[in-house]
């Protein structure tokens with residue numbers, strides 16, 4: 539081990555579990571520690587340059603250090619970074635969300651996507667008066683206890699120690715199949731809330747069946763369940779108004795974060811006024827204790843809101859999303875051409891500005907989440923190592939997101955590096 543990355547890793551291991559702040563950042567023998575990012579490129583502590591398809595865990599649709607976001611946040615940092623009070627920028631930001639998202643009649647800001655799904659579930663439970671929640675196998679809703687069971691497809695347990703069984707027992711897992719969902723709801727009167735990742739599991743690596751969102755909307759409306767779309771990734775990425783605006787299906791509540799916060803830390807829950815007003819202390823006897831309690835020191839912090847409002851301005855026309863979609867389509871095409879050239883039975887696919895890889899054959903048709911996500915760990919590691927060595931960084935190992943700063947030239951460079959990585963994996967016998 540030598541170089542700056544190795545030195546940072548040694549220091550990190552002494553003070554941080556695994557040397558990381560997020561389990562997916564772990565890498566053996568050690569990860570790179572990054573020091574600079576601009577547009578769709580970033581540089582590690584050893585000065586190595588990477589083409590970035592992770593883009594801040596899909597939060598930086600505008601690219602790293604977009605000059606107008608930098609300017610807006612810097613100005614706010616100099617005027618009023620954070621006081622813990624109400625302020626005009628949060629109002630402007632909420633007005634933007636109400637304008638863009640069909641389900642948004644009211645907005646409550648949170649500290650992250652995980653906090654958004656926690657709050658939305660509390661609202662669903664409060665409004666329905668029922669504790670149990672139905673969620674779809676393999677969909678991801680953050681790391682908190684209440685929706686962790688089912689995050690790993692095909693497993694009927696929470697993929698973590700420390701989650702109380704009594705909490706997991708409140709979560710019911712369903713396949714993305716309308717008949718099964720209707721049947722489960724019929725048989726379990728304690729379910730009051732339905733949670734769906736609007737893209738399908740893991741930002742569309744397991745696409746939803748055609749008509750699923752419309753169908754689940756009909757089921758929830760007929761049966762009186764609170765329907766929540768998790769648009770933490772799809773919000774402002776699939777379209778300025780998320781997947782719900784693009785596909786014309788309106789949930790009761792929507793969870794947001796990432797792009798919606800201008801790529802800065804935070805999140806939001808938006809939804810129907812009659813549910814969201816449960817958060818308002820205004821009508822209560824003491825004017826202090828709302829029916830549904832929610833606090834959070836950094837909710838809608840001005841330094842975040844300044845960047846978010848600027849991001850809303852830049853992303854509201856849909857032009858950035860169209861560009862990012864086109865770049866992802868170019869990437870998918872290039873990766874598929876590479877698979878074909880090497881005679882590898884694999885597939886690059888994805889919706890909107892995403893690209894996912896499946897190594898089990900040339901199609902994912904008819905496969906469930908567990909089957910689609912069953913890439914052998916040795917292959918995942920070898921691919922990740924080969925790409926990072928060549929200066930290409932993916933998101934969650936076999937997926938990519940694109941954004942405004944990805945140019946055709948950068949995409950073509952990445953395709954060529956990917957092709958070279960595939961040659962190496964074949965040569966080393968990891969891929970055939």
Ligand SMILES: Cc1ncc(COP(=O)(O)O)c(C=O)c1O
Pocket residue numbers: 595650651652653655678679680681735741768769770771795796805
């Ligand atoms: C669909 C979805 N929901 C919720 C979350 C949790 O968001 P956060 O990481 O901001 O807590 C994520 C994070 O990737 C996500 O992809």
